[in-house]
Amino acid sequence: xxxxxxxxxxxxxxxxxxxxxxxxxxxxxxxxxxxxxxxxxxxxxxxxxxxxxxxxxxxxxxxxxxxxxxxxxxxxxxxxxxxxxxxxxxxxxxxxxxxxxxxxxxxxxxxxxxxxxxxxxxxxxxxxxxxxxxxxxxxxxxxxxxxxxxxxxxxxxxxxxxxxxxxxxxxxxxxxxxxxxxxxxxxxxxxxxxxxxxxxxxxxxxxxxxxxxxxxxxxxxxxxxxxxxxxxxxxxxxxxxxxxxxxxxxxxxxxxxxxxxxxxxxxxxxxxxxxxxxxxxxxxxxxxxxxxxxxxxxxxxxxxxxxxxxxxxxxxxxxxxxxxxxxx
Amino acid sequence: xxxxxxxxxxxxxxxxxxxxxxxxxxxxxxxxxxxxxxxxxxxxxxxxxxxxxxxxxxxxxxxxxxxxxxxxxxxxxxxxxxxxxxxxxxxxxxxxxxxxxxxxxxxxxxxxxxxxxxxxxxxxxxxxxxxxxxxxxxxxxxxxxxxxxxxxxxxxxxxxxxxxxxxxxxxxxxxxxxxxxxxxxxxxxxxxxxxxxxxxxxxxxxxxxxxxxxxxxxxxxxxxxxxxxxxxxxxxxxxxxxxxxxxxxxxxxxxxxxxxxxxxxxxxxxxxxxxxxxxxxxxxxxxxxxxxxxxxxxxxxxxxxxxxxxxxxxxxxxxxxxxxxxxxxxxxxxxxxxxxxxxxxxxxxxxxxxxxxxxxxxxxxxxxxxxxxxxxxxxxxxxxxxxxxxxxxxxxxxxxxxxxxxxxxxxxxxxxxxxxxxxxxxxxxxxxxxxxxxxxxxxxxxxxxxxxxxxxxxxxxxxxxxxxxxxxxxxxxxxxxxxxxxxxxxxxxxxxxxxxxxxxxxxxx
Numbered sequence: 001x002x003x004x005x006x007x008x009x010x011x012x013x014x015x016x017x018x019x020x021x022x023x024x025x026x027x028x029x030x031x032x033x034x035x036x037x038x039x040x041x042x043x044x045x046x047x048x049x050x051x052x053x054x055x056x057x058x059x060x061x062x063x064x065x066x067x068x069x070x071x072x073x074x075x076x077x078x079x080x081x082x083x084x085x086x087x088x089x090x091x092x093x094x095x096x097x098x099x100x101x102x103x104x105x106x107x108x109x110x111x112x113x114x115x116x117x118x119x120x121x122x123x124x125x126x127x128x129x130x131x132x133x134x135x136x137x138x139x140x141x142x143x144x145x146x147x148x149x150x151x152x153x154x155x156x157x158x159x160x161x162x163x164x165x166x167x168x169x170x171x172x173x174x175x176x177x178x179x180x181x182x183x184x185x186x187x188x189x190x191x192x193x194x195x196x197x198x199x200x201x202x203x204x205x206x207x208x209x210x211x212x213x214x215x216x217x218x219x220x221x222x223x224x225x226x227x228x229x230x231x232x233x234x235x236x237x238x239x240x241x242x243x244x245x246x247x248x249x250x251x252x253x254x255x256x257x258x259x260x261x262x263x264x265x266x267x268x269x270x271x272x273x274x275x276x277x278x279x280x281x282x283x284x285x286x287x288x289x290x291x292x293x294x295x296x297x298x299x300x301x302x303x304x305x306x307x308x309x310x311x312x313x314x315x316x317x318x319x320x321x322x323x324x325x326x327x328x
Numbered sequence: 329x330x331x332x333x334x335x336x337x338x339x340x341x342x343x344x345x346x347x348x349x350x351x352x353x354x355x356x357x358x359x360x361x362x363x364x365x366x367x368x369x370x371x372x373x374x375x376x377x378x379x380x381x382x383x384x385x386x387x388x389x390x391x392x393x394x395x396x397x398x399x400x401x402x403x404x405x406x407x408x409x410x411x412x413x414x415x416x417x418x419x420x421x422x423x424x425x426x427x428x429x430x431x432x433x434x435x436x437x438x439x440x441x442x443x444x445x446x447x448x449x450x451x452x453x454x455x456x457x458x459x460x461x462x463x464x465x466x467x468x469x470x471x472x473x474x475x476x477x478x479x480x481x482x483x484x485x486x487x488x489x490x491x492x493x494x495x496x497x498x499x500x501x502x503x504x505x506x507x508x509x510x511x512x513x514x515x516x517x518x519x520x521x522x523x524x525x526x527x528x529x530x531x532x533x534x535x536x537x538x539x540x541x542x543x544x545x546x547x548x549x550x551x552x553x554x555x556x557x558x559x560x561x562x563x564x565x566x567x568x569x570x571x572x573x574x575x576x577x578x579x580x581x582x583x584x585x586x587x588x589x590x591x592x593x594x595x596x597x598x599x600x601x602x603x604x605x606x607x608x609x610x611x612x613x614x615x616x617x618x619x620x621x622x623x624x625x626x627x628x629x630x631x632x633x634x635x636x637x638x639x640x641x642x643x644x645x646x647x648x649x650x651x652x653x654x655x656x657x658x659x660x661x662x663x664x665x666x667x668x669x670x671x672x673x674x675x676x677x678x679x680x681x682x683x684x685x686x687x688x689x690x691x692x693x694x695x696x697x698x699x700x701x702x703x704x705x706x707x708x709x710x711x712x713x714x715x716x717x718x719x720x721x722x723x724x725x726x727x728x729x730x731x732x733x734x735x736x737x738x739x740x741x742x743x744x745x746x747x748x749x750x751x752x753x754x755x756x757x758x759x760x761x762x763x764x765x766x767x768x769x770x771x772x773x774x775x776x777x778x779x780x781x782x783x784x785x786x787x788x789x790x791x792x793x794x795x796x797x798x799x800x801x802x803x804x805x806x807x808x809x810x811x812x813x814x815x816x817x818x819x820x821x822x823x824x825x826x827x828x829x830x831x832x833x834x835x836x837x
Binding site for chain 2: 004005008009011012183186187188191192194195197198199201202203204205206207208263266267268320321322323324
């Protein structure tokens with residue numbers, strides 16, 4: 001180890017730490033004022049609410065790191081929910097195969113996004129707006145009215161139970177970080193994704209596989225969104241093709257990414273930051289509840305938190321010496 | 329000895345513009361080969377061909393005696409050709425080590441081996457003489473000079489057999505230049521073939537074993553370093569194929585010489601790019617900014633126009649001391665400045681908007697009454713401009729992007745003239761436009777000056793500076809190194825002062 005390593009490591013992760021500290025602060029305030037306090041049911045409920053958004057935020061992080069955006073994550077989430085309420089039923093084996101099918105479908109949705117963006121050379125924002133609407137249409141066709149069911153044992157295992165006081169949903173989230181995010185971040189192709197987001201021209205000149213990097217980012221994004229959709233089914237025991245849910249999750253996922261310290265310009269950031277960003281956003285809503293404030297205030301507070309997080313990252317504009325660089 | 333890399337009869341055209349015409353080139357292992365030529369002589373295109381960034385229209389590339397074709401930069405890299413470009417190929421958000429190993433990271437279990445990568449990066453940095461750069465530092469936190477050192481380390485990590493440096497030292501501090509020079513000499517002794525492009529003659533005198541001169545996309549000649557004098561080299565670099573027609577320059581009258589300067593700049597500095605600039609332009613005068621590309625001329629114009637932050641020194645408009653903080657302030661009637669920017673497609677025009685809208689943006693407020701645009705006043709002013717500049721547009725409601733390059737540039741100039749500026753700054757206004765329009769612009773500039781405007785013209789075309797300007801300030805390294813005027817304003821004087829050759833001519837002998 002060279003001296004001063006920790007300084008650079010800390011600096012690279014400061015967005016994650018800032019989001020983590022913000023979460024600890026707000027969650028502490030929440031638990032401190034909660035009637036029941038730190039008890040297993042309270043933690044489990046909070047985790048079940050937070051983890052869904054956290055996974056969708058992870059899904060959003062990958063395209064954002066590649067300097068893109070995915071407006072279809074919420075719709076893939078809803079589509080996976082409707083699919084799961086149809087497929088993850090019956091015997092244990094059937095349900096297991098159904099879950100795999102749901103995840104494959106999510107990955108394919110993401111791959112389609114990536115393929116259109118890479119080979120069709122369309123802008124990510126409009127591509128995913130379009131495909132998102134298509135995915136929602138599929139969900140609606142599948143489930144015109146809310147309903148369906150899910151394998152009870154499967155759902156119970158993921159939502160109700162806990163190991164030594166730790167909710168299973170949190171363990172699922174941890175598994176996703178360890179099995180998806182960390183390998184992505186450490187792989188050559190994952191780093192290529194960051195290189196593309198940081199400077200596509202320089203990445204091209206360095207011989208980085210730009211197309212494959214983007215395809216991977218969008219595919220993993222679709223996969224993660226469908227994991228969240230599967231979990232949603234476990235929480236609600238039904239499927240619902242709701243445009244409102246899809247839209248809210250998409251927008252909140254972008255907000256979580258920003259609070260988590262990932263730059264919307266791409267190139268720098270972490271899915272772990274986005275997870276804490278999602279937790280912050282969720283807890284702010286609950287905070288109003290424990291303080292007996294009208295839930296009407298929730299959007300206002302979420303907005304203020306978001307603006308505060310964004311303005312920290314734009315402080316560096318004050319240091320620019322050439323005013324034209326602001327627009328570059 | 330067998331040549332490491334040979335090019336035969338390479339031609340390359342961009343649209344109608346000829347960048348290279350049957351160019352030949354060869355370099356040998358264990359020697360440093362300098363490429364010389366004016367702006368736009370074809371040097372950059374040549375090295376882009378060598379490194380696989382562009383494909384030649386015609387010609388052959390031989391690598392160690394075998395014919396090769398590079399369809400992609402990656403293919404050139406794996407064939408052992410590493411290029412250090414002027415525009416950096418670094419990803420600012422990634423760490424130094426990530427950048428150095430981005431093309432071919434060491435893997436363990438399919439994942440990037442961070443320790444192995446660290447070792448490679450440290451070794452490459454050490455070899456480049458930049459072991460003080462921390463491998464984990466994000467590139468965006470480094471200064472330009474240090475970034476360039478990372479760029480060199482990145483090229484070295486690919487174990488190249490042929491190393492190309494395109495103006496690699498222009499951003500370096502003196503200490504880093506010394507390090508790079510000793511590195512290059514060491515690499516030469518190790519048997520690398522090195523191709524070196526620099527506009528600094530003293531560097532070439534110190535480093536080069538062989539020299540090749542290019543002009544207008546053609547290979548003029550190659551010779552062993554030291555066998556020609558600086559004057560002979562400059563002679564090889566000069567040479568024109570198109571004669572421009574310039575309006576006659578009149579001797580400045582006595583009364584104009586005593587007039588207060590429209591702009592006077594004293595001791596202007598900005599960061600480490602501009603140093604103690606002193607310059608005056610009188611009404612009726614066209615003053616040129618000369619020198620090689622990228623010596624601070626663009627920044628100087630931006631500084632005058634209020635775009636740069638933290639500019640030190642004094643700027644006077646007439647007798648009035650001013651501090652301008654934005655283009656909006658600079659264009660106000662009391663200041664009367666106008667800037668025709670370098671890149672008309674990004675900074676000059678709103679391409680999808682109509683010719684009419686583009687023309688009236690600058691002066692829009694003068695047509696407005698209580699915030700509502702007086703359409704007939706606007707139409708009159710626009711019609712007047714179209715006539716004055718002979719802008720050819722079938723319909724002024726069409727998008728400005730449908731016009732030819734020359735007419736687009738006229739629109740950029742015209743929109744500023746609508747504001748009746750007293751001081752007109754132009755940043756390479758004739759680049760990439762046809763000869764006919766160029767002549768119209770020259771005549772227009774002279775007419776504006778005769779009507780009492782002060783004109784500051786930066787141009788990369790030396791003939792233009794000679795033909796158009798009353799006086800020329802030659803920039804080098806962010807300073808004005810020489811003033812040329814009247815009989816002394818010749819191509820020879822411009823080229824040699826642009827290369828700052830007076831200081832180095834003895835070294836070449």
